[in-house]
Amino acid sequence: MTIPSSVGLLAPVRSAACRRLLAELETAFRDTGIDAYEVSPRGLEGAAPGGPDILLCLGGDGTMLGAAALAARRGMVLGGINMGHLGFLSACGRDEVPQLVATLADGSYEVHRRSLLEVRRGGEESHAPTLALNEVALMRSQTGKMIDVDVEVDGCLLNRYHADGMLVATPTGSTAYSLSAGGPLVWPSAGVVCLTPICPHSLTNRSVVLPDSVEITLRPKERRGRAGQALIYSLDGIATHPIALNEPLMIRKAPEQLKLLALPRSDYAARLRAKLGW
Numbered sequence: 001m002t003i004p005s006s007v008g009l010l011a012p013v014r015s016a017a018c019r020r021l022l023a024e025l026e027t028a029f030r031d032t033g034i035d036a037y038e039v040s041p042r043g044l045e046g047a048a049p050g051g052p053d054i055l056l057c058l059g060g061d062g063t064m065l066g067a068a069a070l071a072a073r074r075g076m077v078l079g080g081i082n083m084g085h086l087g088f089l090s091a092c093g094r095d096e097v098p099q100l101v102a103t104l105a106d107g108s109y110e111v112h113r114r115s116l117l118e119v120r121r122g123g124e125e126s127h128a129p130t131l132a133l134n135e136v137a138l139m140r141s142q143t144g145k146m147i148d149v150d151v152e153v154d155g156c157l158l159n160r161y162h163a164d165g166m167l168v169a170t171p172t173g174s175t176a177y178s179l180s181a182g183g184p185l186v187w188p189s190a191g192v193v194c195l196t197p198i199c200p201h202s203l204t205n206r207s208v209v210l211p212d213s214v215e216i217t218l219r220p221k222e223r224r225g226r227a228g229q230a231l232i233y234s235l236d237g238i239a240t241h242p243i244a245l246n247e248p249l250m251i252r253k254a255p256e257q258l259k260l261l262a263l264p265r266s267d268y269a270a271r272l273r274a275k276l277g278w
Contacts, residue, residue, distance in 0.1 A: 003107040004077075008039035008052035010067055011059065017083060018058050024097070025056070032105035044070055051076060054104065054261060060084020061176075065236040068116070069131040072256040077111055079261030088175055088275055091261045103264055110262040114172045114188060115212060118254035119235065122247050132235040133258060134173030136251055138218050138243070139165030139198065141230040151195065152217040153210060160221070161205055163197040168216055168251050170194075175275070177237065183207045188268060193253070215252040220245055 007029055011018045022038060029036035037052075044051055055071050057063045057080040064080045071078040080090035081097060091109075092100045103109040117132040140147055149166050151158045169178035174186035174194055183196040184207055195216065196207040210216070220231050222245050233249055234240045243249060272278065 001107045001109055001111060002053075004034060004053035004104055006035040006037070006052040007054045007056050007104065008044070008076075009036060010039055010041070010055060010057045010063065012041075012063060012066070013059055013083075015083075021058055021081065021083070021094070021097070025101070028098070028101045029104075032101065034105060041067060041070060044074070053077065054079055056081065056261075057090075058083055060087055061089050062238070064089045065133055066238055068133040068236070068258050072116055072131060072133075072254075072258045075259070077259045077261050086275055088271070089172075089260065091263055096263070099263060108264050110264060110266060112188065112260045112262050112266075114258040114260050115170050115191075116254040116256055116258055117168065117170060117193070117251050119233075120250045121241070121243060129254070130235055130239070130241075131254055131256065132173075133170065134176045134236045135167050135169035135178055136218075136233060136235060136249070137165055137167050137177060137198075137237070138220065138231070138233045138249060141232045141242075146201065147231065148221040150217075150219040150221055152219065154214050155217070158195075158208070159205070161197045161200060162202070163200040163205065165198040166218055167196040167198060168193055168218070169196065170212075173236075175272075178207075184209065185272070193251075212253040215250060218249040218251070220247070220249075222246075 026036050054077045082090035082093050118129045119136055120129050148162050150160050167178050171186040171188045171190045178194055178196050181196045181198045183194050191212045192209050193212050194209055197205045231243050232240050233243050
């Protein structure tokens, strides 16, 4: 790979451990001739096109999910140093930082491309679509309340689900909320999306794996006169938005891809064993 000329360091949680690591990384990268500096999501969003070649997050998966859409739209490589709990998306842990710096300095790092979901409400074609790396979730704003939702695939009705909610997940998101809801584990490079009902009323309503060339439409319906109960959809469990009854939520594979940083010879099977306790 190309040796980066600059690395942006994103550390939204300003703990003492993060501050120490920031200082360590700035010194280590400076010694290799790579310009490394602290950035903020707001600063990058408002900046002119360009920015650092690599955006390196100090934190957990939540930190990386919050930066994924920005990195994908700007074409930046997104990496992570796991300082959280699971760290499925991170390139390395705290103890592997010297190896990470060395691989960036000699260009031996790997970049894996991950698909994202493009999400539009109703007929808002004039509005910029939103992106999700893991999943889109449709549910009631009041937890514990079920919804009825019609699911269409390329304009054809698949089923009306009666459940706590509906998930549409990417292969990357198959190890997140979708897995907790009973969805399948999917290899990251597989060209599919997973449709999973959350706690469905019918035991025959299971995950459906679809090619990522389809467009999925979720259309929430009135349930037994409960039209006044608010509905929301969330992107990666971070951004939430209201949605009205009968308003279609259209989901398809985004044209953008996320470029995800990895150490050389990374092994996804080994990652599954380590992170899932196999």
